[in-house]
Amino acid sequence: MNKTLTRRGLLQGSAVAAALALGLTGCGGTAPAGQQAVSSNAVEEALQKGGKLTVWAWEPTLKKVVEGFEAKYPNVDVELVNAGTGNDQYTALQNAISAGSGVPDVAQIEYYALPQFSLAKSVTDLSQFGAAELKDTFTPGPWSSVQAAGGVYGLPMDSGPMALFYNKEVFDKHGIAVPKTWDEFLEAGRALKKADPNAYIANDTGDAGFTTSMIWQAGGKPYKVDGSNVTVNFSEGGSKKFAETWQKLIDEKLLAPVGSWSDEWYKGLGSGTIATLPIGAWMPGNLSSGVAEGEGKWRVAPLPQWEEGAKSSSENGGSSLAMPAAGSRAALAYGFLKYSNVDDGVKTRIDGGSFPATAKEISSPEFLNAEFKYFGGQQANKVFAESAQNVVQGWSYLPFQVYANSIFNDTVGQAYVSDTKLTEGLDAWQKATVKYGTEQGFTVKE
């Protein structure tokens, strides 16, 4: 394939993508989806030729990745910009996209926020670079998170299969068994409260990411998205299962009213007043840096189950690297994505403490057998890797999840501070979400 042909292919691809923009019906027959229009040779060529590349990301391990990348491709000059964390960055990115200037070539986008950008086609469909063939490279959870309307809109960077982090010292002291189901979790919470009125089984003040992950694990699918047709329904099975159990924990005051990432939270994790953390596998680094006095006390167990003997899990957090469509150096940017998320960069980031989204690394003995000093020598990655394999399939986030999450505490959060029940809170959240979706031009069903 010669150079001119390649370029035409790329132009064709983007022209069709532009024509499809917004009015998409989600049909699988769209020409560029799943079809490679830019060869890997062309990407390699662009890498050798070099140029300037702007990357917006806050993930700390990327700094080392950029160093490695620049060493390998000396002609490429990468400018790594921290444009804010999470929502701040999305706001900046959205503004840059609307303004049509200052758009980065590569941006870190969390899985829950990616649909918002892929729906508007403001990020590039990577199947034109052959990204669809990377299916088996990544673990199933993250891979399904970057899919939309038959295209691939980002490459998974890290993942957060959930696990139960627990303070073994507290459990041993009071002779409480580590819970294997959420019912046992509730019992353990009661037992702990009885043994020590100041101790809580966990903390929760209402967190949208956590709640959706819990419903995900319970097999719930409150969001169904097909192009611009969206269904929001929190009265289905998974949501009910979660609400029922969690309501008991709230009513009996078994959850510490301490917000995650607050000073009180770190202190509680260290002092044993917060005994467990059901959270994503990216947590160990935060524990060892933020809760130094917990070293040796904490362990990791599989996430408690909704049904005894089951083995289901879900993702909590995690990011992809995506390419804003307005970026001008697509081939070069894809080269960076591939280096960082598929090739050499993966190892660099694992060494930096990040949890990979690639199947090969997750099953490598070196990774699985790593002993965590913080967890008393436990091979915690084995627990995480198993969780990654058991992530329930078929979950999707809303194309406007960023906004939906921002109003979570206005609605569901009320269940934590007033007589409002969780189910009522979820119902109110559903209504507010539907209202916003309709205003934004979606066809929303409840």
Add this chain to the structure above:
Amino acid sequence: MTMASPTLAAPAASDAVTRRPRRRAWTGWWFIGPFMAVFALVFLAPITYSIYLSVFRNQLIGGTSFVGLDNYVRALTDPQFWSALGRVSLFLTVQVPVMLFIALLVALALDSGRLYGKSFFRISIFLPYAVPAVVAALMWGFMYGTRFGLVGNINQAFGLSLPSPLSAELVLLSIGNIVTWEFIGYNMLIFFSALTVIPKSLYEAAEIDGAGQLRVITAIKLPAIRGAIVVATIFSVIGSFQLFNEPSILKSLSPNTISTFFTPNLYAYSLSFSGQQYNYSATVAIIMGLLTMAIAFAVQVRGMRKER
């Protein structure tokens, strides 16, 4: 009588105009031109742009379309907007009088000349105003903590169980407390400076007439600083309607009791930064601006009418 002199001067002025008709008009513009340019750029342009934004609607699906006054209709029927407005109005009617009364009391105490260590008190009462609002809110946020904060410490030391200042019932009061703490010094300074310019001869005359301190305050001091009180009230009204920093900082400590539409400004902020509803957000901002202007104007008219 006073009207006479301009009428007399008028013919002379028109003589001058007829003598040199055109050149003068341009000289004036050279002087005010730079000001007008800056004024247009930093005052008129943003307002015009907001008004322009407010008549459009941008959707994730469907793009931007002209909607006329739809956004205004929506805002006026938006329960979240009204609840935000209701909250700051309640805040205004309780917090502003309390704050101004304390500030006035402090200013009168300083002015009485009977206070030992006057400059020390003046500076220490003014000091909170010098603390950036964000830092103040953070600091109070820590003190309000029931676990490791001051409230928690008091509970522990005395075996009490004080309710959390950030609970749904108390959070507005707690924010009022922070704002009062911050702005007493500022208002005190306005009152105090107005008090210092009252001629001392009035006090001497009052003393000769046998007036007591209380009488001096009600008959001389308060009437004399009425203008300053009106100004301080207007500033406080505007400040209340613009309440943003304190709830926005405390929201991270208490996300469930401070909603995204806690105050109109916070609502406008969430609309544009989380919801990307820039157009609607601009509408809310414009309505709040108009309301604030109307109320400030009413305060001024009422305050000044009494003076006559």
